[in-house]
Each structure stands twice: as structure tokens, then as C-alpha cells.
Amino acid sequence: MAQKTYAQGGLEAVAEEMRKDKTIFYMSTDAIPSLLEEFGDERVRATPIAESAMTGMAIGAAGSGFRPIVDWRQVTFSFVAMDQIVNQASKIHYMFGGQVKFPILFRAGVGGGTRLAAQHSQSPYSMFMNLSGLKIILPSTARDAKGLLKSAIRDNNPVISFESNRLMGFKDEVPDDDDFTIPIGKADVKRAGTDVTIVALAWLVHEALAAADILAKDGISAEVVDPRTLVPMDHETIRRSVQKTGHCVIADEAGPTCGASAEIAALVTEDRATFSALKAPVKRVCALAVPIPYSPVLEDHVFPNRERIAAGVREVLKA
Amino acid sequence: MLRLMQTIRRFEERASADYLAGKIYGVVHCYIGEEAVAVGVCGALNRDDQIISTHRGHGHCIAKGADLNRMMAELYGRETGYCKGKGGSMHSADFGVGMLGANGIVAGGISIVTGAGLAAQMEGKKRVAVSFFGDGASNAGPFHESLNIAASWKLPMIYVCENNLYAAQTSAQATHAMKDVAGRAAGYGIPGVIVDGNDIFAVHEATVKAVERARAGDGPTLIECKTYRWRAHTERPGQPDYRPKEEIEAWKKSDPIQRLVNHLKGQQGQFSDDEWKKMDEEVLAAIERSVAFSEASAFPKPQAALEDIFAD
Ligand SMILES: Cc1ncc(C[n+]2csc(CCOP(=O)(O)OP(=O)(O)O)c2C)c(N)n1
Ligand SMILES: [Mg+2]
Numbered sequence: 248m249a250q251k252t253y254a255q256g257g258l259e260a261v262a263e264e265m266r267k268d269k270t271i272f273y274m275s276t277d278a279i280p281s282l283l284e285e286f287g288d289e290r291v292r293a294t295p296i297a298e299s300a301m302t303g304m305a306i307g308a309a310g311s312g313f314r315p316i317v318d319w320r321q322v323t324f325s326f327v328a329m330d331q332i333v334n335q336a337s338k339i340h341y342m343f344g345g346q347v348k349f350p351i352l353f354r355a356g357v358g359g360g361t362r363l364a365a366q367h368s369q370s371p372y373s374m375f376m377n378l379s380g381l382k383i384i385l386p387s388t389a390r391d392a393k394g395l396l397k398s399a400i401r402d403n404n405p406v407i408s409f410e411s412n413r414l415m416g417f418k419d420e421v422p423d424d425d426d427f428t429i430p431i432g433k434a435d436v437k438r439a440g441t442d443v444t445i446v447a448l449a450w451l452v453h454e455a456l457a458a459a460d461i462l463a464k465d466g467i468s469a470e471v472v473d474p475r476t477l478v479p480m481d482h483e484t485i486r487r488s489v490q491k492t493g494h495c496v497i498a499d500e501a502g503p504t505c506g507a508s509a510e511i512a513a514l515v516t517e518d519r520a521t522f523s524a525l526k527a528p529v530k531r532v533c534a535l536a537v538p539i540p541y542s543p544v545l546e547d548h549v550f551p552n553r554e555r556i557a558a559g560v561r562e563v564l565k566a
Numbered sequence: 567m568l569r570l571m572q573t574i575r576r577f578e579e580r581a582s583a584d585y586l587a588g589k590i591y592g593v594v595h596c597y598i599g600e601e602a603v604a605v606g607v608c609g610a611l612n613r614d615d616q617i618i619s620t621h622r623g624h625g626h627c628i629a630k631g632a633d634l635n636r637m638m639a640e641l642y643g644r645e646t647g648y649c650k651g652k653g654g655s656m657h658s659a660d661f662g663v664g665m666l667g668a669n670g671i672v673a674g675g676i677s678i679v680t681g682a683g684l685a686a687q688m689e690g691k692k693r694v695a696v697s698f699f700g701d702g703a704s705n706a707g708p709f710h711e712s713l714n715i716a717a718s719w720k721l722p723m724i725y726v727c728e729n730n731l732y733a734a735q736t737s738a739q740a741t742h743a744m745k746d747v748a749g750r751a752a753g754y755g756i757p758g759v760i761v762d763g764n765d766i767f768a769v770h771e772a773t774v775k776a777v778e779r780a781r782a783g784d785g786p787t788l789i790e791c792k793t794y795r796w797r798a799h800t801e802r803p804g805q806p807d808y809r810p811k812e813e814i815e816a817w818k819k820s821d822p823i824q825r826l827v828n829h830l831k832g833q834q835g836q837f838s839d840d841e842w843k844k845m846d847e848e849v850l851a852a853i854e855r856s857v858a859f860s861e862a863s864a865f866p867k868p869q870a871a872l873e874d875i876f877a878d
Contacts, residue, residue, distance in 0.1 A: 293740060293741070295733075297707075327671070367592075367670050380663055535872065544865040544866055544868055548868035
């Protein structure tokens with residue numbers, strides 16, 4: 248075990264898996280130096296700025312026996328490849344009746360707080376959740392990043408790993424064990440509590456933990472649940488927590504409209520046992536439904552944070 | 567022309583310094599070393615001709631005639647900025663002078679400005695439209711799709727490739743099957759011209775020709791300007807720059823501004839050291855005023871984040 252950054256956790260997962268499996272290769276505009284050095288330019292490819300072709304080629308190579316990793320770098324650039332993602336990758340296994348497997352890892356940075364304005368501050372994972380046919384992970388710690396990425400690389404399907412720009416330098420304990428993985432589809436209770444469940448995603452897991460500290464001073468015990476995987480979502484863990492606490496606040500850096508937060512609210516309220524346990528309406532604490540603006544004053548106004556999460560909790564507890 | 571080029575350089579120097587000082591946020595991509603391209607091209611255009619830019623957009627904005635105060639205020643995130651603080655460096659724009667915007671998406675602007683060319687053609691007003699883009703962008707779909715359409719429809723377009731030999735950390739050598747981007751014009755049946763992008767006269771002359779052709783209804787031209795960026799891809803500290811030192815130094819010897827100064831001085835008595843010094847001081851004073859304007863401007867009100875999502 249050693250302290251590693253979130254970015255290092257992800258990179259370590261890739262390097263370890265590439266050492267074991269020669270069919271894995273990596274494509275991105277600009278090669279990652281450490282990977283290039285270790286594995287050479289045959290397996291670590293700097294591509295032209297052609298995300299659409301790169302994504303399509305990954306599908307073809309995957310269907311032909313390889314396990315490509317495509318690093319779009321920012322989710323922003325994945326939009327250039329939308330046909331290959333939406334019309335091809337997400338449907339190809341199903342449409343062709345499961346004849347061959349398409350093991351692909353797509354990596355994409357998400358989130359704001361970087362003062363990079365609307366195009367470079369997006370958290371559009373729910374657009375991809377909507378597709379059926381893509382698994383989606385969204386780690387919040389270095390440990391989770393490593394464990395989930397290793398599972399994603401070993402998975403026989405296209406998996407998108409959304410990685411939080413804000414967390415790249417965040418450090419925690421990461422196991423060195425080569426066989427350490429975290430299963431796709433398992434949520435994690437990041438803090439146990441009894442009065443309210445805060446389901447939080449990525450960077451907001453940390454804000455939710457900070458909110459829980461604030462609330463604890465007032466004698467409020469918050470449980471923080473991190474889904475970690477968006478598709479498939481771990482309904483059971485989330486529902487079990489809400490059944491215990493009777494209150495649910497959902498925190499997401501994305502906007503609320505058709506977001507992952509809406510999906511989580513639905514899975515909580517659609518289930519009779521969980522619905523009956525609710526003592527107040529579900530509350531979402533999300534970004535405002537606007538493109539992300541540049542100026543710090545504007546950007547900070549748009550994003551949720553620990554204070555807004557704490558306020559959301561107080562609101563549901565008052566009801 | 568010299569004044570504009572020097573304005574771009576001094577603006578970039580200030581933007582970089584103020585970015586490092588934390589007064590400008592996010593990211594800044596400097597245009598230093600490539601000034602002759604923007605100024606040479608825009609010098610051949612009318613005010614109502616339209617251009618579109620890239621992530622490295624300050625130079626194009628200045629060359630097309632945008633106001634330094636409002637440009638700097640945008641970088642400073644103030645409400646007096648061109649985008650009211652919503653856009654920042656990567657979205658420098660002044661639609662009023664026909665500058666349709668910098669863009670965070672490589673090649674994202676090429677088809678948009680081709681649409682401006684289509685509008686010009688449909689209106690029949692003899693306007694032209696210019697797409698600035700990098701060597702990296704020339705490998706992306708919108709470049710190829712747009713050139714083909716523009717060539718087929720004889721749109722009044724000028725495609726200006728700023729080939730500075732690199733796309734971020736990746737050299738063009740590694741990603742281009744053919745050394746010259748201009749060579750691709752043959753595939754679309756349009757002229758492909760290569761010019762020394764650090765020679766303002768060469769850039770200007772090639773553009774004048776392309777503009778004539780476009781206004782005459784004969785369709786687009788692809789101009790490839792061979793140039794070089796002096797600074798790293800962005801101004802972010804600690805960012806890698808794998809380019810050979812000797813290569814950077816060699817290109818600095820071909821400074822487009824110094825070359826123009828030398829040329830002007832060479833024409834006896836036309837331009838003295840004192841005049842050059844005075845011009846630079848005036849340029850610096852204008853930049854200084856833009857900073858003062860920005861600092862005196864208010865930040866937007868937080869609630870302004872909810873404005874401008876839709877037009878009225
Ligand atoms: C579609 C897309 N992919 C990747 C990026 C990330 N990116 C920003 S600038 C850049 C390099 C662009 O190179 P070039 O077009 O040559 O312009 P230059 O920076 O040299 O002026 C890259 C890869 C992006 N902005 N858009
Ligand atoms: Mg370039």
C-alpha cells in the first residue's frame with residue numbers, strides 16, 4: 248500500500264494490465280510518456296487528432312482479437328466520435344447477435360472547477376448511460392480508480408471510464424497487489440450514518456464527506472454512498488441505505504435534467520420498500536442547468552459544494 | 567501591419583504573465599511567433615469578411631480589429647468582456663468585426679465558417695470567409711468534409727493552415743502521411759499554396775490572390791503557412807515541451823516581426839530605431855490600458871450565469 252494520486256492509480260492499472268496482456272494497446276492524441284517509454288510506440292500510439300476514426304478503429308481491433316484502450320482525454324473530444332460511440336460501439340454486440348466480443352476501454356476526463364469554460368467542463372455521463380450497451384465507471388478515489396480500471400480492462404465489453412478532472416491530484420492508499428480489482432457494479436459506502444443517505448458522485452463524494460463532518464457537529468449522522476459504477480448501477484446498496492435512514496439527498500456535478508441523479512432518484516422511489524421508508528421527498532443537489540461559464544464568480548455559482556449538500560440535508564430533515 | 571503584429575506579441579506576453587500571476591484563469595495558448603499569419607491574412611480582408619479561429623485565438627481576434635480592452639476583460643473574467651466573462655481565452659470573439667470565435671474543439675470551427683461562406687454566397691454580397699486552423703486540425707474530419715463541400719459548391723472560402731509543425735506534444739511528422747498540408751488541395755481540385763508563414767508579404771500576397779478568386783466566384787483556396795510557435799502548447803507551468811532546443815532557437819531567428827522591421831529599415835530612411843521604439847511604447851501603453859480597463863471592470867453577478875442560455 249502506498250499513497251498515490253488518482254491519476255497515478257489509473258495509470259498503474261493500465262500499466263499492470265498491459266504487462267500481463269499483450270493484446271492491450273493504447274491510443275490517444277499525445278502519447279502518455281511513461282506508457283510510451285515502457286511499452287513502445289507500437290502499443291502506445293499517438294494518433295492524429297481524429298477521435299472518430301480512433302474510436303471506430305478500436306471497435307474494429309477489438310472485434311479482431313485485441314483489447315484497445317482509447318483515451319479521449321476529455322469527454323469534450325468524445326463528442327467528435329459520437330457516431331462511433333452511439334451507433335456502433337454501444338450496439339454492435341447486440342445487433343450482430345453476440346457473434347464476437349468488443350472489449351474496449353474508453354477513458355475521458357469530466358467535470359469543471361478548472362475555469363476552462365463550457366466546452367471543457369462537462370459531466371455528460373447520463374448521455375452515455377442512456378444508450379444500453381456501454382458499461383460506465385466513475386471512480387472517486389485513487390484506489391477505486393485503479394481497481395475499477397483493472398476490471399474495466401478485463402471486461403469483455405466497451406466500458407467508459409469517466410475520471411474527474413478535479414480529483415487528478417487527490418491522494419489515498421492504493422494497493423500494490425497486481426490482482427487487486429474492484430468489481431464493476433458495486434457501490435461503496437464511504438461513510439456510515441443513520442439519519443440521511445447522501446448518494447454522491449466522483450468529486451462530490453469528497454464534498455459529501457465534508458458535508459457529513461459539518462452536519463455531525465449538529466448531531467446529524469449522514470451516510471455517504473458512492474455508486475462508483477453508473478452502468479450497471481448498484482440498486483441494492485443504495486436502496487438498503489435509504490431504507491435505513493429514511494432520507495435521501497443526491498449530489499452530482501452534472502446538471503439535474505435527465506442526469507444520473509434523476510436515475511438514482513427513480514431507483515429509490517420506484518421501489519416499494521424504499522419508497523415506504525422515505526420520510527421526506529428525495530432532494531437533488533446538482534449543477535445549475537446551464538453550460539459551464541468561465542469567470543470564477545459564475546462557475547462557482549453554478550456548481551454544488553459541501554455547503555449546498557449540507558443545506559439540502561437540512562431541508563429534507565426538516566420536512 | 568507591424569503595429570498589429572507587435573500588438574499581438576505584447577498582448578500575448580501580458581496574457582501569459584497575468585495568467586501565471588493568477589489574474590487570468592483556465593488556460594492560455596500563445597500565438598507568439600505566428601503573428602505574420604493572422605495579420606497578413608486579415609490585412610487582405612474587408613471588415614465584413616468573416617474569419618473563424620482556433621484555441622490559439624487572440625492573434626486572429628486582434629488582427630481582425632477587435633478591441634483590446636474587451637478582449638483583455640474577457641480573459642480577466644469581467645462583465646465588460648466580449649463574452650461577459652462566460653468564455654475566457656478559448657472563446658475570444660467579436661462577431662461585430664467578423665471574428666466568429668476561438669474554439670476549444672480542434673477543427674470545430676472549420677465547418678462553421680464554411681457555413682458563413684455559404685451565407686456569403688447566398689447573399690451575393692461578395693463577402694469571403696476565412697478558416698484559420700492548425701496542422702493538427704487538418705487531420706480531422708471537418709477539414710476534409712468542409713473542403714470538399716466548399717470546392718464542390720465554389721464557396722468563397724479561404725482555408726489557412728497554420729502549420730507550426732506540432733499538435734500539442736505530437737509532431738506533424740508522426741501524424742501526416744504527406745509533409746505538406748497544401749498537397750491535399752489536389753484531392754479537392756482547388757489551389758493549394760505553400761507560403762513562408764513568417765514572411766508577412768508572402769502571406770498577404772497569397773491571401774490577396776485567394777480573396778480575388780473567392781470574390782470572383784471561383785471557389786476556395788487552401789493556403790499553408792509554415793510557421794512555428796515559440797512558446798509551449800499552453801502557458802500552464804510544468805507542462806512538457808519535447809521540441810528540440812535547436813529547432814526552437816532556429817525558428818526564433820526567423821522572427822516574423824524582426825524580419826518586417828529589418829525590411830522597413832532596409833528601405834533607406836523609412837523607418838528609424840526611434841520610430842520602432844516609439845511604436846512599441848505605444849503598443850505597450852495600449853496593452854496597459856486594456857489591463858487597467860479590465861481591473862476597473864466588475865466581475866459578473868453570480869446570477870448572470872443563468873442568462874443567455876436562449877435568445878429572446
Ligand atoms: C477534437 C479535439 N481533440 C483534442 C483536443 C485537445 N487539443 C487541444 S489543442 C490540440 C493541438 C492542436 O494542434 P494544431 O491544430 O496543430 O494547433 P496548434 O495548437 O499547433 O496551434 C489538441 C490535441 C481538442 N481541443 N479537440
Ligand atoms: Mg500545430
